[in-house]
Amino acid sequence: MGADHLSGAAMLRIDGLRKAFGEKTVLDGLAFEVASGEVVSLLGANGSGKSTSLRCVVGLERPDGGTITVDGVTAKPGEAMPTVAMVFQKIHLVPRRSVLDNVCAGALGRLGLSRSWSVLAFPREVQAEAMACLDRVGLADRAREKAGRLSGGQQQRVAVARALCQRATVLLADEPVSALDPAASEQVMNLLRSLADDDGLAVAAVLHQPNLARRFSDRILGLAGGRLVFDSRSAEVTDETVASLYRPALEALEAAESAESAESAEMREYA
Numbered sequence: 001m002g003a004d005h006l007s008g009a010a011m012l013r014i015d016g017l018r019k020a021f022g023e024k025t026v027l028d029g030l031a032f033e034v035a036s037g038e039v040v041s042l043l044g045a046n047g048s049g050k051s052t053s054l055r056c057v058v059g060l061e062r063p064d065g066g067t068i069t070v071d072g073v074t075a076k077p078g079e080a081m082p083t084v085a086m087v088f089q090k091i092h093l094v095p096r097r098s099v100l101d102n103v104c105a106g107a108l109g110r111l112g113l114s115r116s117w118s119v120l121a122f123p124r125e126v127q128a129e130a131m132a133c134l135d136r137v138g139l140a141d142r143a144r145e146k147a148g149r150l151s152g153g154q155q156q157r158v159a160v161a162r163a164l165c166q167r168a169t170v171l172l173a174d175e176p177v178s179a180l181d182p183a184a185s186e187q188v189m190n191l192l193r194s195l196a197d198d199d200g201l202a203v204a205a206v207l208h209q210p211n212l213a214r215r216f217s218d219r220i221l222g223l224a225g226g227r228l229v230f231d232s233r234s235a236e237v238t239d240e241t242v243a244s245l246y247r248p249a250l251e252a253l254e255a256a257e258s259a260e261s262a263e264s265a266e267m268r269e270y271a
């Protein structure tokens with residue numbers, strides 16, 4: 001699984017990343033790397049900072065500190081690097097436009113067009129590239145259909161094709177399979193894996209399914225409180241390691257529930 005690429009230089013390097021929303025520190029000096037050809041999964045309880053870290057990398061959030069380096073080039077704070085693309089749980093396609101147009105939209109940045117959909121037709125060479133990207137994700141035969149008519153799993157693959165048309169070297173995926181059934185999840189995870197193995201992309205995915213993370217990634221990063229608590233090869237991540245990530249959140253929930261039931265017992269006593 002991508003082992004050949006692991007010795008390569010990092011395609012994505014994050015160092016000392018910090019981000020706060022008001023008083024709340026969400027990323028507290030996060031650091032990790034993803035090599036070309038590698039799939040890395042981010043696991044952690046709700047609110048541990050997984051999405052925020054990816055959103056900082058793609059320029060959707062402006063970090064308060066730290067550096068993000070892509071293929072040796074360090075981004076200015078809040079800058080969107082042209083070769084970093086992201087796919088989301090809620091798939092952002094324009095449902096009324098054709099699948100092909102949605103994929104062509106990946107080229108808008110380098111065409112110097114704003115992210116507007118006013119263009120009536122994309123240049124022929126962009127359309128040809130988009131078709132090749134659609135072929136890569138196995139959906140060339142659906143190019144002329146409206147994107148909204150495709151299944152969730154197919155739409156996620158179209159979003160991946162759009163990232164390819166952007167010529168991404170780093171693909172970030174924020175819960176890419178959380179809304180998909182098991183068969184579609186499998187297909188999307190296989191696609192991410194093969195983009196790393198066969199096309200040399202550096203893939204970082206936030207997942208809520210530890211088993212998928214173990215099966216499809218080279219390494220798993222465990223996050224808690226905006227910090228890295230482990231960075232291990234997938235085969236070395238045990239059930240106990242995973243459980244320890246979620247335990248504090250579970251204990252906090254149990255404590256809140258028992259405080260609530262103690263309070264209602266007290267209220268019943270007074271009633």
Ligand SMILES: Nc1ncnc2c1ncn2[C@@H]1O[C@H](COP(=O)(O)OP(=O)(O)OP(=O)(O)O)[C@@H](O)[C@H]1O
Pocket residue numbers: 021026044045046047048049050051052053
């Ligand atoms: N725009 C924002 N404004 C204020 N707080 C935010 C904002 N975005 C995220 N947060 C807070 O930052 C913390 C980390 O959020 P983040 O989405 O990165 O966590 P996560 O690990 O991806 O969680 P989940 O698994 O629930 O998606 C949370 O407490 C969240 O409420």
